[in-house]
Amino acid sequence: MTNNANISFDSFWNIIDGQRRGSSFVSHGTNPATGKPLWDVPIATEQDVDEAVRAAQKAFPGWSATEYRTRVQLLNQFADAFLQFTSEFTALLQAETGRTNDVAQIETHMSSFWLRHPSSLTLPHEEIQDEDKEVVIKYEPHGVVAAICPWNYPVILAFGKMAPALAVGNCVIVKPSPFTPYTTLKFVELAQSIFPPGVVQALADDGRLGPLLVDHPGISHISFTGSISTGKKIMQAAAKTLKKVTLELGGNDAAVVLPDVDIDKVAPQVAMGAWWNTGQSCIAIKRVYIHESIYERFLRALVDFTRSQVTVGGPSSNGVSVVGPIQNEMQYRKLKNLIEKCRKEGHKFALDQPDTAQEELARQSLESGFFLWPMIVDNPPKDSSLVTDEQFGPIIPCIPFSDTESVLAAVNSTPTGLSASVWSQDAKTAQRLADSLDVGTVFINGPSRPDPRIPFSGHKESGIGVEYGLMGLIEYCQVKSVVKYKAT
Structure with missing residues (x-):
């Protein structure tokens, strides 16, 4: 021994x-x-x-x-x-x-x-x-x-x-x-x-x-x-x-944001649910469905929080809101190709690569590693690969919806069903949505957090x-x- x-x-x-x-x-x-x-x-x-x-x-x-x-x-x-x-x-x-x-x-x-x-x-x-x-x-x-x-x-x-x-x-x-x-x-x-x-x-x-x-x-x-x-x-x-x-x-985990949420409180939680571990979590938020009545305000809050509170850096950086590198070059290349595909298809980036001189200098200092800046795509087509497939990295689509039936159909339309989250101050509505989502785990008013006491399983593929x-x-x-x- x-x-x-x-x-x-x-x-x-x-x-x-x-x-x-x-x-x-x-x-x-x-x-x-x-x-x-x-x-x-x-x-x-x-x-x-x-x-x-x-x-x-x-x-x-x-x-x-x-x-x-x-x-x-x-x-x-x-x-x-x-x-x-x-x-x-x-x-x-x-x-x-x-x-x-x-x-x-x-x-x-x-x-x-x-x-x-x-x-x-x-x-x-x-x-x-x-x-x-x-x-x-x-x-x-x-x-x-x-x-x-x-x-x-x-x-x-x-x-x-x-x-x-x-x-x-x-x-x-x-x-x-x-x-x-x-x-x-x-x-x-x-x-x-x-x-x-x-x-x-x-x-x-x-x-x-x-x-x-x-x-x-x-x-x-x-x-x-x-x-x-x-x-x-x-x-x-x-x-x-x-x-x-x-x-x-794998999973393609959705966050469903209903119109009664406190935007200033919920947007940072949704953001960190997507960016934690650089999005490299099976139960990370990978697509965000936002009610159309608050879509623009919530999207702006996501972008503002990420710009002001989330940084990109390596092991020498401090804090839990630091987006680190993609773990390996194979996944890094896959994500780079996905981003390029989104650009070629004309998707609108609500949050893109940094454009200020200071941020550009920081970006250049990180080029030796597999770093990507968090990106948010504004309402891409519902059949785009960014929406239908698991990206497993710091790029997410945001999509408006008009009613709960349509968003349930959208979330359940993919062949995967690992987890999802529902955000609402209406407990009955949140529970009804949770009961109708075809996934193994639903988080209500909080991002995914693993727990050894809670059974963890996937539906479908x-x-x-x-x-x-x-x-x-x-x-x-x-x-x-x-x-x-x-x-x-």
Whole structure:
């Protein structure tokens, strides 16, 4: 097991069977604020996958036989150990995501809640007594879970998979995104001082490891967060071995602003719901529907708040209203192409690139990184890709609507249904809209905020299965019914 005193935050390994493992193949992430390469990471091979699966299978009988209470106590110990290195993990997050210290610290501190939450839960124990039989319904672990994690929240989304999977008795192999491998490799290394060998492992890759995990017959459950297109490929591939899949996929989350809102109060909240983490959140606000009677005033308030209160900067900047860089060049190019397409199609930008000399100078100083300024498009065509597709970056459309039925139709018209928000002082109207939105989560009078207590799932093409809450714990179980007939 790893000694905490030996943890180094500038060298990285795969973790297999409790041991650090290097590789003859290496890759590296890129600091999105500078465009410069970060540390080398070892690329796991097919042999490494096989060895990790064997180690997990070996550890599984003992780990699954451990009492639930003991397993969640170890998760709490891991949370304690992780928080001892808050500053180091925050610095790693800054390096691999380009965030400010303030924003990175929020993920570092909040992520521990996901590790601790299973200790507040208990698995259901159901019994049925009949005249001729007794039935016990049990929830048991699957075996080996592969957690395939995204780049936008490298720590919190990995812990959201690890914690419930481990709590119910599974062993977990974590695969971080090739864009953000550092925090994951390091916290799994740290976890070796808490958990038995083989219970928690990590494998880094260069974009080719996922299919090996999905196809492996020794892995029973794939938990994936990422794009819809990749999720569909995983589901198709998992059918070959009939693996359980949990898919948290993309969304095109709408904010519906009704005419009775306090514009000065609500506009900043909607803005930060869109700009937080540079719009790189699955439940970020990605399109804003505003009642036509307040459309111009609300749009102007969004623009004014963003211009006056939101800045663009990298890790050396201060504050939570700083829009950092796009995390990787691939997504950056995608967004640049989207912006160019909007220009070619003649869309009206209510908020565009900066045009003052001072802002232009600031922009030029950021050109080495993957920075974009927040942009707002005024009433683009309803069939434009900016409206119909998830952009996953700091550019949003604002669209007027005349009545609640038309806005419901518009919000529900996309093939995704992850989350949405409704803003109104009329509680009954807000609730009626929330009940009619075809999404997994609705926020009323507030932007999206993740919470490990609240089940999180997607409707339509936004996912399959549930994460978080008691249902998210049960997601990592399989059901066994034991039927005992009474003697006659």
